[in-house]
Amino acid sequence: MKVYTGTGDRGKTSLFSGERIDKSNPRVEAYGDVDELNALIGAILNVLPEGRTTEAEQLEQVLIDLFHVGACLATTSDGQNAAAFTDLPAEKTTWLEKAIDRMDADLPRLTRFVLPMGHPAASACHLARCVCRRAERRVVRVCLETEAQGGDQPYHGIRGYLNRLSDYLFVMARYCNHITGTVERTWGG
């Protein structure tokens, strides 16, 4: 199948649920950010310190989860489809929390703001974290617009997941510095 179809040359795109919408639609902005975030997660995998299989497997799971998130954001509730891309289950957020706690246990206590720098993997995590926050803000906007149009706020699971994922990426950044012996620099210190 060809990558290009030419059906989007006039500024419109199709949602997974079939609606034809403008490419400036908040949903497109939201899943575009999730796509950008996912590409950054892939980039983290490339620079992750050698031998970190547990973390690599976690990040691969995140890649898959974020694909699902993108599909959900491209699916409106009035255009339901067979595959039911509605939300992420809450367990996905719990799973991230456990991963955060595991890494956090090995880290020095946080007393000041850390500067977003250090090992290449730490930098990549910080970049991904910022994009994750932006994706979350855009998802919130989609939710508020859906509510303003008289619907229920969708994506509880996704909002929780993105919020926790940026925490995960923050802790992963610190963790990458820690395990590679890279000095963690702090603001004002």
Place this chain on the structure above:
Amino acid sequence: MPAPSKAATWSCRLRERRRLTAGTFELRLTRPPGFSYQAGQRIALRTEATERDYTLVSAPADENLAVLVRLIPAGRVTPFLDQAPIGSELLFSGPNGYFCLRPDARPVVMVASGTGIAPFAAMVRAGARPFVLLHGVRTADELYYRAELQPAAKHYVPCLSAKALLPGGAFSGYVTAYLQTRLDPQPCDFYLSGRMEMIRDAMEIIDARFPDARVYTEAFF
């Protein structure tokens, strides 16, 4: 690094090859135990060289699987499918894709070019109706599954591009011309399948004439 997801590989046997026209044939394949799918989904058939997607034309409840294949003489896979001996083993992965009928109260308009009729044949065999179906082909002999599709459709419109004798009820011209001039604007769900150029041109007309439509597409090539 392990692959994020692995599609299941299935083995089947070629049971029958039915010639529909000089250039198209239907392959009937044994159904591997445990293999299930939804009407409109496709499988990726493997050869030693590579793999290609084929939409299942059989209904999900059928005993066998079936695909409709257009022979591309200079192609890499279809000449093999054209010649493989009956009884030979074929490997495939799947089912893949989301080109399935969505539960919806809005009128359904299916638009196919050539072998793009395949997913609609499966949907109709699985019980889909009512629907409007436009099938664009060059000549009437390429109206695959017409005998089955026509009675099931609310409105079945063969669109023939070759300037030849038109069978009764056929439209002379491309499916896009029909969309442009004959179909009344209304909020409906379009399903477009087949040649990419058809999908692109149809989409342009749908964007202009059917602003509230939902559109689902399956581009074959």
